[in-house]
Amino acid sequence: MLNGFINQISYPSTRLASSNELRQDPSLVTIVKIILKFLEDYTPLGKDGSLLLKLWLGVMGNFDMDSFNLPTILNDNFVLEQLYTEGATDYWPPRLSLQDCYKEIIDLDATERVIDMDIVGEHRLGFIITSPPTLAATLYTSFNLDLDDHSALHNLKLIVPTTPQQEQSQNMQPIKILILNAGGIRNPAFTPSFTHLCNHHNPHVALVTETRVGGVESRTHRMSMNFPYSSYLQPVGYFGGQWLLWNSNFFTCQLICRTDRSLVAKLRINTP
Known part of the structure; x- marks a missing residue:
């Protein structure tokens, strides 16, 4: 995977020292060093691959990699928090994640009354789900962790009543749901991607999975996402976590459990 990654990269016009993200968060240098050291010591590309990546980043001569002890760094809780919450690492023990984020958005027009989706926490992708027309629905979300490697599996289930259970009405509307598997809400690509998808698809409900951040920071970030109402599930350490976001202009949402x-x-569609 790394071999393909190195061979396909093109030289950017801006070097690392000129990066806006680095100016905003200088600690990202540590993540760069981890990638370089991992490439140098643990892959067939070795020092040649690390040298090529240094040239690409424009950091030749800036980093002393010989004194950089990777096992020690990866036992630092602050560094681990950065790696997981910014989407650079998955699983435990940590494994680097070099996948493109949110490039795969799957559009599903559901015809069945039960929509049941599993979302693998380590895959940075999204779904746009459109339900059959309805006046009401029940929404279930959950996540579980595999304690062997701390991989996460998220689930969304939407149950729409059968047509005989609902009065035929011109007010019946499909419900559109955006699911975005963040892989850490501090991932620099997360907020721009989420905003773009919301502007493009105008979902009624958004489910953000694998948030990996809880507490005050999570609440502040969640409240900035342009949805007036929300609920959440806290992550377990650096794994899991969900946000459920909705807009009451289209329907009422009552949390049952x-x-x-x-x-x-x-969920119940607002009717005149």
Whole structure:
């Protein structure tokens, strides 16, 4: 994977020292050093691959890699938090993630009354799901961790009542749901991608999975996402976590049940 990555990169017009992201968060240098050291010591590309990446980043002579002890760095909780919450690492023990983020957006027009989606926490992708027309629905979200490698599996289930259970009405509308698997909400690509998808698809509900950040920071970030209402599931350490976001202009959302790992909500379309 790294071999293909190195062979396909093109030289950027801006070097690392001129990066806006680096100016905003200088600690990103540590992540760059980890990638360089991993490439140098643990892949067949070795020092040649590390040298090529240094040239690409414009950091020749700036980093002393010989004194950089990778095992020691990866036992530093602050560094681990950066790696996981910014989407650079998955699993435990940590594995570098070099995949493109949010390039794959899957559009699903559901015809069945039960929509059941599993989202693998380590895959940075999204879904746009459109339900059959309805007046109401029940939404279930949850996540679980595999304790062997701390991989996460998220699930969304939307149940739409069968047509005989609903009065035929011109007010019946499909519900559009955006799911974006963040892989860490500090990932620099997350907020721009989420904003673009919302502007383009105008979802009624958004589910952000694998947030990896909780507490005050999560709340502040969640409240800035242009959805007036939300609920959440806290991550477990650096893994899991969800945001459920919605706009009450289209429907009412009543939270029925919330546990550490699951949410249940009733949705009802607003009618005149």
